Amino acid sequence: MGGDHAPDVVIAGLDIAVVRHPKAIFHVFGDAARIEPMVRKFSRLTGRVVIHGTTEIIADDLKPTAALRLRDASMRRAIDAVATGQAAGIISAGNTGAMLALAKIVLKTMAGIDRPAMAAIGPSAKGDVVMLDLGANMVCDARNLVEFAVMGDMFARTVLGLPNPTIGLLNVGSEEMKGDETLKRAAEALRASPIGAQFHGFVEGHDIAGGTVDVVVTDGFTGNVALKTGEGALRLVGDLLKRVFTASLAARLAYLLAKPGLNRLREWLDPRRYNGAVLLGLNGVVVKSHGGTDAEGFAHAVDVAMDMIDNNFNQRIKEGLRLHAGRETLAVDSATAPLAPIAISQ
Known part of the structure; x- marks a missing residue:
């Protein structure tokens, strides 16, 4: 309803x-x-x-x-x-x-998952891209981001059929020194994890549409803003194209010539x-x-x-993420207690 x-x-x-x-x-x-x-x-x-x-x-x-x-x-x-x-x-x-x-x-959340994340697929210059979180978690720690990366990896394998999807952490720059301690610790943990070979590193906003990676990981606040910005940009492109091809008789004639390509573009960007x-x-x-x-x-x-x-996506998530005492640990930040142990396997 x-x-x-x-x-x-x-x-x-x-x-x-x-x-x-x-x-x-x-x-x-x-x-x-x-x-x-x-x-x-x-x-x-x-x-x-x-x-x-x-x-x-x-x-x-x-x-x-x-x-x-x-x-x-x-x-x-x-x-x-x-x-x-x-x-x-x-x-x-x-x-x-x-x-x-x-x-x-x-x-309820699966055993070993601290918080669920909202993920969706969007268009990019190189194909489809998975992005998460898109609004379920406004504030995230390093452990959350690592779990999102693992779930995003499995999502891309299941829905997009990618055997080894590349993963990036959304940041204000691609350099290793950029970002806060949460992002740096999440990046360190991902590099040391079994999906380390798939981890591209930090990516910026333009990398989402550019297709730099197959999976973009971020907190829900940033992800939701990026999602709505992208949706607005797509609507703007559509409106501008409509204005251009209806501005004059010559423009309408040009539209007839460009129509096959524009139809393909419309299909590709269809929300x-x-x-x-x-x-x-x-x-x-x-x-x-x-x-x-x-x-x-x-x-x-x-x-x-x-x-x-x-x-069997949820079963694959359970197989892909394992939490074991005495294995890898992450700290949220210097002001809080260490996180529970976390290990990732495929």
């Missing part, structure tokens, strides 16, 4: 997704009186959708603390279904803050292609769709969830 155009977009998106995933069964939680007639309009959804009626809805502007009290909300019931094993994952276009809070409390941010590090697959997406975009969020489920 969440999102700007719910539940219409969700049901229409599932009609696309059932073709791509012929073995999947979708449990839909929400207002049954509204959902049932919509499902009947799509013949391909017959036998593929199980409707669970709920009595409450988490509004987009509802505070996470208030959302936690709505036990019969569609989002809460869907997350409960993952926790009980009724479903393998959840996709929602609803309230992001509520989803983060509910998922962390109901599903629907990158819809579906994943909350990594939880006991269950959790995918957040953009609230303003259309049916094709929601179907892509389903694709992301199915990739993770089909490839």
Whole structure:
């Protein structure tokens, strides 16, 4: 029931997704009186959708603390279904803050993971790039960044199919002396870890779109700002191109000549292609769709969830990250106690 155009977009998106995933069964939680007639309009959804009626809805502007009290909300019931094993994952276009809070409390983090991180895929000059965290953790220590790097590595392997994705820590400069102590300690730990060969080092903001690395790791505050900046830049490019090619008759004629290339550019930069941010590090697959997406975009969020489920992503995370007493240790900073021991293996 969440999102700007719910539940219409969700049901229409599932009609696309059932073709791509012929073995999947979708449990839909929400207002049954509204959902049932919509499902009947799509013949391909017959036998593929199980409707669970709920009595409450988490509004987009509802505070996470208030959302936690709505036990019969569609989002809460869907997350409960993952926790009980009724479903393998959840996709929602609803309230992001509520989803983060509910998922962390109901599903809980995996053993050995301090905090979950939100990851998503975006375009770059050399292909797709994974970025995390995108807003789940405003402040991070060195251990968090190392865990994000490991989860980002597994995400890139699973979703992008990269055998050895390169990893970079987002910083104010690429030189080793740049950045604060948290970044320096995280970099030191990654260089000494089993994925050290994949660690590129520090990267800057322009490296995200430049494709310098396959995985960009940062804290949630910086990551969210970078994400929104990139989204704004893409919209600006689209608006400027529209202005240029509608400015005059000559410009319209030039558009006809350039149309094949522009169509390819539009397809490459289509935000629907990158819809579906994943909350990594939880006991269950959790995918957040953009609230303003259309049916094709929601179907892509389903694709992301199915990739993770089909490839046993969470099990691969557990195998990729090991915490053992007496192994490598990191210190948050000189003013606090040492972190718990951490070791990384593939």
